[in-house]
Amino acid sequence: MSSTVYIPISDQGFCALGMRVLKKRPLLVFGLIILILMCLMAVFAPYIAPHDPYEQSLENRFLPPSTEYPLGTDQFGRCVLSRAIYGSQPSLIIAVVSTILVVIIGLLVGLCAGYYRRVDGLLMRITDIMLAFPSMVVTLALVGIMGPGVPSIILALALPGWAKYARVVRSSTMSIKNRGFVESARALGAKNRYILFRHILPNVLAPVMEIATLGLGSKIIMIAGLGFLGLGIQVPTPEWGNILNQGLPLLYKAPLIALSAGALIMAFVLATNLIGSEIRDLMDPMSDSVKI
Amino acid sequence: MDKGKLKFILLGLLLLISLTSFTAASSNILNVGGPWSPKTTDPHIDGYSYQRLGIIDTLVDVDQDAALIPGLATNWQVSGDQLTWTFTLRDGVVFHDKTPFTAAAMKKSLEDSLVKSKTFANVPIKEIKAPSDNILEIVLSTPFSGLPAFMAKGESGALSPDCIDQGDITRPIGTGPFIFESFTPKEEIRTVKNPNYWGKVPSVDGVVYTSIPDAVTRSMMLQSGEIDISLINPPEVTEKFQSMAGFTVKDQPIHRVRIMAYNCEEGPFTDKLVRQAINYAIDRQALVTYVMEGVGSPAASTFPPEFFWANKDLQPFPYNPDQAKSLLTQAGWTDSNNDGILDKNGEKFSITLLTYPERAELPPMAEVIQDQLKKVGIEVEIVVVDVDSSNARRNKGDFDIYLLGRGLLFTPDPDEVMMTDYHSSGTSGDGWCAYRWSNPEVDELIEKARGIIDPSARKSLYDRVQEIVVDEAPVSYLNYYVNQDIYSDRVKGYRMHPTELSYHLEEVSLS
Numbered sequence: 001m002s003s004t005v006y007i008p009i010s011d012q013g014f015c016a017l018g019m020r021v022l023k024k025r026p027l028l029v030f031g032l033i034i035l036i037l038m039c040l041m042a043v044f045a046p047y048i049a050p051h052d053p054y055e056q057s058l059e060n061r062f063l064p065p066s067t068e069y070p071l072g073t074d075q076f077g078r079c080v081l082s083r084a085i086y087g088s089q090p091s092l093i094i095a096v097v098s099t100i101l102v103v104i105i106g107l108l109v110g111l112c113a114g115y116y117r118r119v120d121g122l123l124m125r126i127t128d129i130m131l132a133f134p135s136m137v138v139t140l141a142l143v144g145i146m147g148p149g150v151p152s153i154i155l156a157l158a159l160p161g162w163a164k165y166a167r168v169v170r171s172s173t174m175s176i177k178n179r180g181f182v183e184s185a186r187a188l189g190a191k192n193r194y195i196l197f198r199h200i201l202p203n204v205l206a207p208v209m210e211i212a213t214l215g216l217g218s219k220i221i222m223i224a225g226l227g228f229l230g231l232g233i234q235v236p237t238p239e240w241g242n243i244l245n246q247g248l249p250l251l252y253k254a255p256l257i258a259l260s261a262g263a264l265i266m267a268f269v270l271a272t273n274l275i276g277s278e279i280r281d282l283m284d285p286m287s288d289s290v291k292i
Numbered sequence: 293m294d295k296g297k298l299k300f301i302l303l304g305l306l307l308l309i310s311l312t313s314f315t316a317a318s319s320n321i322l323n324v325g326g327p328w329s330p331k332t333t334d335p336h337i338d339g340y341s342y343q344r345l346g347i348i349d350t351l352v353d354v355d356q357d358a359a360l361i362p363g364l365a366t367n368w369q370v371s372g373d374q375l376t377w378t379f380t381l382r383d384g385v386v387f388h389d390k391t392p393f394t395a396a397a398m399k400k401s402l403e404d405s406l407v408k409s410k411t412f413a414n415v416p417i418k419e420i421k422a423p424s425d426n427i428l429e430i431v432l433s434t435p436f437s438g439l440p441a442f443m444a445k446g447e448s449g450a451l452s453p454d455c456i457d458q459g460d461i462t463r464p465i466g467t468g469p470f471i472f473e474s475f476t477p478k479e480e481i482r483t484v485k486n487p488n489y490w491g492k493v494p495s496v497d498g499v500v501y502t503s504i505p506d507a508v509t510r511s512m513m514l515q516s517g518e519i520d521i522s523l524i525n526p527p528e529v530t531e532k533f534q535s536m537a538g539f540t541v542k543d544q545p546i547h548r549v550r551i552m553a554y555n556c557e558e559g560p561f562t563d564k565l566v567r568q569a570i571n572y573a574i575d576r577q578a579l580v581t582y583v584m585e586g587v588g589s590p591a592a593s594t595f596p597p598e599f600f601w602a603n604k605d606l607q608p609f610p611y612n613p614d615q616a617k618s619l620l621t622q623a624g625w626t627d628s629n630n631d632g633i634l635d636k637n638g639e640k641f642s643i644t645l646l647t648y649p650e651r652a653e654l655p656p657m658a659e660v661i662q663d664q665l666k667k668v669g670i671e672v673e674i675v676v677v678d679v680d681s682s683n684a685r686r687n688k689g690d691f692d693i694y695l696l697g698r699g700l701l702f703t704p705d706p707d708e709v710m711m712t713d714y715h716s717s718g719t720s721g722d723g724w725c726a727y728r729w730s731n732p733e734v735d736e737l738i739e740k741a742r743g744i745i746d747p748s749a750r751k752s753l754y755d756r757v758q759e760i761v762v763d764e765a766p767v768s769y770l771n772y773y774v775n776q777d778i779y780s781d782r783v784k785g786y787r788m789h790p791t792e793l794s795y796h797l798e799e800v801s802l803s
Binding site for chain 2: 054056058059061075076230234235236246248249250252253
């Protein structure tokens with residue numbers, strides 16, 4: 001992160017930047033398209049899904065794919081495709097909300113620690129403590145204590161996650177606060193808060209965006225992991241992790257149940273990883289592909 | 293992706309492949325995988341695992357038809373006043389530590405068990421006497437016909453006197469066909485064969501029982517040869533093995549029933565009408581046909597009909613959602629705000645169904661029940677947690693419906709299940725059926741039946757109990773079990789026991 005270049009965002013113009021990205025960065029565009037499609041799928045699930053994902057019809061179990069059921073039916077005669085589509089809703093909501101939470105906490109802690117030397121030591125030691133715990137263990141423990149449910153899963157993912165962001169933001173803040181444009185703002189009489197939010201914050205956002213997109217993907221995997229362990233979203237609410245869990249014993253008989261959820265998880269994580277690594281390339285001054 | 297990462301992933305894959313290719317070397321050790329793990333090494337606290345694995349023997353054994361046959365005792369009889377049971381002990385039996393098995397040793401063992409085990413809480417034993425080396429007398433305070441059956445339970449197993457002197461038993465020393473070697477909690481029990489066994493000496497050199505709670509993992513370990521026998525499998529697993537060469541799926545109807553126990557202490561199920569309504573709202577045949585793939589049969593009462601003590605006049609409830617709805621309306625539950633969910637005094641009919649995944653068919657069954665109850669306007673939240681946590685929740689009363697598989701013949705006599713599941717002393721305490729329901733007539737009948745030796749006279753009392761319980765509905769009986777075990781073709785001579793008291797591993801040989 002120390003090699004990141006800080007370009008005042010206002011110099012560039014978002015639209016122009018966007019157009020150039022489209023032309024020169026097909027992978028980024030590909031990732032963005034998948035991500036946007038996934039989000040649309042989650043939002044418009046009731047309009048896209050061919051069936052009610054909760055509707056059981058036991059006499060129609062384990063049907064092979066047909067025009068009526070494009071991916072067949074599961075062990076309770078529910079539409080596999082509809083469940084996979086609806087399954088995106090809890091996954092995406094939890095991933096996005098918990099990522100926003102960790103970004104906000106990470107930014108606040110990082111900015112304060114980097115800008116105000118007095119609190120730096122204290123905040124960073126707390127951050128170190130958080131980093132010392134393996135995040136999956138903390139998540140499992142928290143969900144175990146609070147019980148499964150959307151709010152508790154969001155909290156359990158957010159609590160161990162922010163430390164990484166705080167570290168990155170702190171180091172970026174420390175290097176930016178001594179740069180010319182910050183010094184001149186200070187010379188013009190700007191208050192600390194103004195400098196923090198108008199000059200420093202926009203410039204630390206880039207690296208944060210990068211880890212946040214990558215984090216989004218890993219959150220989806222964690223949520224699915226919790227669902228798989230039975231600690232995530234509870235049945236019958238479809239969620240990729242619990243679909244995978246239910247589909248696993250049936251892999252031999254009805255492989256599409258587990259594969260549908262597995263494929264969507266893979267596509268989502270692929271998209272976030274593509275976007276994340278492209279953003280990293282864009283930020284890296286040593287990379288040849290920095291010019292866009 | 294950079295090269296470092298790629299290398300790392302390849303290395304990981306390689307490691308995984310090399311790990312999975314490790315299979316158990318074909319030795320004469322039998323590997324058994326099952327969902328359970330005992331919580332203790334003391335058979336007098338919790339004896340079922342040690343009895344099933346053949347580490348301990350009991351005075352009385354149980355045959356394939358659940359009748360009592362000689363075990364460590366060659367015969368037994370009761371005195372005229374029905375207060376003294378005399379057991380004649382088998383000659384020439386020695387414990388694994390070479391101590392001879394005598395009436396004095398058995399007396400010491402039983403007295404230890406009486407202190408430690410909850411099993412004997414309702415058995416009116418006053419005194420145990422050992423008048424000679426091979427005569428054991430058990431004196432009761434009141435007549436109790438079920439006594440010999442209790443002597444067939446793991447907790448009454450014979451342990452060597454030295455072993456009991458340990459206090460907390462960490463190495464059970466019994467007389468069984470297998471000698472205890474080691475125990476790792478939640479992982480495994482290891483035994484070696486007892487060459488001096490009084491009965492059939494095992495053909496295998498030893499047994500490793502591994503606890504694998506997840507049925508799919510168990511089936512994969514069976515397929516890879518890590519285990520030779522996989523106990524208790526759900527239909528989706530057995531179905532795959534039916535057609536697979538090299539494995540046998542064995543069906544055995546066992547004395548066990550799947551039930552829904554209601555919380556009769558608080559919540560909507562305090563109302564008898566509501567409990568009765570649920571009986572009509574459940575499509576029992578659909579559960580058997582679609583969840584169990586046709587294995588098993590709908591249940592009418594606590595005992596399956598092939599069992600002597602079953603009340604054969606009782607029939608399974610028919611599926612009749614309209615009847616369920618009208619009973620619910622009668623109980624005051626109506627859908628006043630038209631949201632599809634019933635309500636009463638402004639409160640939604642929203643309940644928690646608790647179950648556990650160690651019996652792999654229970655969570656999918658819960659989902660079908662959830663759907664069936666939704667059709668009569670009841671919203672069900674399913675909570676699936678491991679068996680220990682779910683038992684803890686049940687004991688706290690933190691449930692509305694508890695879905696479970698209930699064993700009926702761990703003691704091959706109906707008294708135990710009647711006392712724990714239907715007598716007020718059992719339903720008010722902790723246990724599988726802690727639903728806090730009680731009925732004075734049921735209590736009286738059960739107590740009366742304990743003193744009657746004549747089976748048919750006893751049965752008429754139990755018939756009446758079953759009738760009352762079905763009407764009062766503190767539980768709904770769903771279906772009777774057919775257990776499905778799978779074993780590889782290496783295993784010869786494996787049989788299951790309908791009472792689940794033994795795995796009979798001494799009869800198994802490996803090729």
